[in-house]
Amino acid sequence: MSEQIAVRIPDELAESLSELVAEGRFETKADVVRAALGSLVAAERRRRVGELIAEGYRRVPQDDDEVKAATRAAIRSIHEEPW
Numbered sequence: 864m865s866e867q868i869a870v871r872i873p874d875e876l877a878e879s880l881s882e883l884v885a886e887g888r889f890e891t892k893a894d895v896v897r898a899a900l901g902s903l904v905a906a907e908r909r910r911r912v913g914e915l916i917a918e919g920y921r922r923v924p925q926d927d928d929e930v931k932a933a934t935r936a937a938i939r940s941i942h943e944e945p946w
Contacts, residue, residue, distance in 0.1 A: 877892070880892040880895045880896070883895050
């Protein structure tokens with residue numbers, strides 16, 4: 864199921880959408896808008912998850928031993944990278 868939403872956008876933005884279609888990146892301007900909205904919704908979801916994680920750590924902060932263990936693990940993983 865889908866919902867149709869009518870929106871007005873500035874001419875410059877409409878031209879940018881048309882350019883993306885002309886370049887072959889998207890089939891239609893509607894596809895561009897759907898992709899952009901999907902990206903926005905996903906970014907907002909990630910932001911909210913980050914906020915929830917941070918709130919969890921504020922409610923139950925890590926103790927010094929946990930921080931030291933995490934630091935050691937991070938340093939170890941950096942040294943294991945092939946860069």
